[in-house]
Amino acid sequence: MVIRRLTVCFGLMLAICCSSALLAQEKKLDKFRVGGGSASATQMSLWLAKEGNYYEKHGFNVEVISIPGSSLALQAMLSGELPIIQAGGTGPIQVNLSGADTVIIATVAKKFTWWIFSQPNINRMEDLRGKVFGTTRFGTQSDLASRIALRRYDIDPERDITMVQTGGPAETLAAIVAGKIHAAAVSPPATLQARKLKLKELLDLSKLDVEYHVNGLVTTRRFIKSNEDVVRRFLRAYIEGAVRGQKDKAFAMKTMGKYFRTDDRELLEETYELVIKGFNVPPYPAGVASLIQELEKQFPKARGAKPEDFTDSRLVRELDQSGFIKSLLAVR
Secondary structure: OHHHHHHHHHHHHHHHHHHHHHHHHHHHHHEEEEEEEOOHHHHHHHHHHHHOOHHHHOOOEHHHHHOOOOOHHHHHHHHOOOOOOOOOOOHHHHHHHHOOOOEEEEEEEEOOOEEEOOOOOOOHHHOOOOEEEEEOOOOOOHHHHHHHHHOOOOOOOOOOOEEEEOHHHHHHHHHOOOOOOOOOEEEHHHHHHHHHHEEEEEEEEHOOOOOOOOOEEEHHHHHHOHHHHHHHHHHHHHHHHHHHHHHHHHHOOOOOHHHOOOOOHHHHHHHHHHHHHHOOOOOOOOHHHHEEEEEEEHHHHHHOOOOOOOOOOOHHHHHHOOOOHHHHHHHH
């Protein structure tokens, strides 16, 4: 009886100690808010890390907020509401040129993930000269990508075509079908719908020999200086999410299905194959030179600027050289 009582007491004490340890561990989690654009394929690394519990693994209790547009996300970051955001395109560079201390610390997507589709009677990119070309909104990534692609075929977006705003992907495809525009750039999963509508695929922009900061992590130099360990741990979780998404197709599709709010397997397959598998790991900041070149006409300060003026690759390099990233990629 005595032994039994001692055993029970020991069990209770162990349970209490374990519970206390768990509570202490929970209290140690740093509450953190991060933001990114609306849930899309190139934004998925934020949510892959969330669904894989990698933020908790590295000591965070993270709230991931979807923000429509990188400009709003940048405003939230500069106001101190979101210390780290996921953003792509020229936005982080523009605000830097305007005096902010924004800095790109990781690029998880550096290849264009847009395809130019046109009306069926248009056969070549060169045939777009004199036509109406659609873009969701001026200044967006699809707009910039389209302009770069058009110039590659000696088409001046300012003189040789008429650029118009169309709204979202669904409105863009509807405008092509209705004959209101002749062509536009769309990204997965809208590419699947474009093919179903029998539109002509003119160009896969991912095949262009150009790197572009499509998406990645952005913060401020001030935040890194005062919270370097926080940024380092967050970067670890972010990279683990990206690698898990690449290597675990079922997990990636389940996560996309949750945030895209669809169970359309064909759509999820298309998005996984065209975007998630192509994530840039290790995510060294990339594609900034192309962005600077695009901004030179609007911002005189951009002339002569260097990519390192807007990037900090030190923490990714540290994680790479430590073997952390290689260990993730080695796991099957």
